[in-house]
Amino acid sequence: MTTQTSEYARSAITAEDWEPFVVGGEAIGEVHWIRTEGAEGATLNVGLWRSEPQSFPYPFNADETIHALEGELVIDLVETGEKVVLAPGDVASFVKGTKSTWTVTSPFKKLFVISG
Secondary structure, eight states: OEEEOSSOEEEOOOGGGOEEEEETTEEEEEEEEEESOOGGGOOEEEEEEEEOSEEEEEEOOSEEEEEEEEEEEEEEETTTOOEEEEOTTOEEEEOTTOEEEEEEEEEEEEEEEEEO
16 A cells, blocks of 8 residues: 655555556566656656566666565666566666667566666
């Protein structure tokens, strides 16, 4: 359950508080939203995302910062061929417009912040 006021957002998660996360019409894991907008309508999304092993294209439609909490995620950067491997404790930040393919190699959970 998320409480959001004009001054803060607070969240406590139960099993029922997750919903499908859909990109390009396809569900790719589940999300628990903490914030869905910033001050004065600015883009700011904060949440938890989890997924079982799978692979899918993921376009970064805004700047996104990820803190890996559980499992492992391999992010293949399409334009450079570089692989970014995220495991618990890792933090990475990607710029808007980056094209990638994500491969979840073991059940993965992240905290994310999307801004821009």
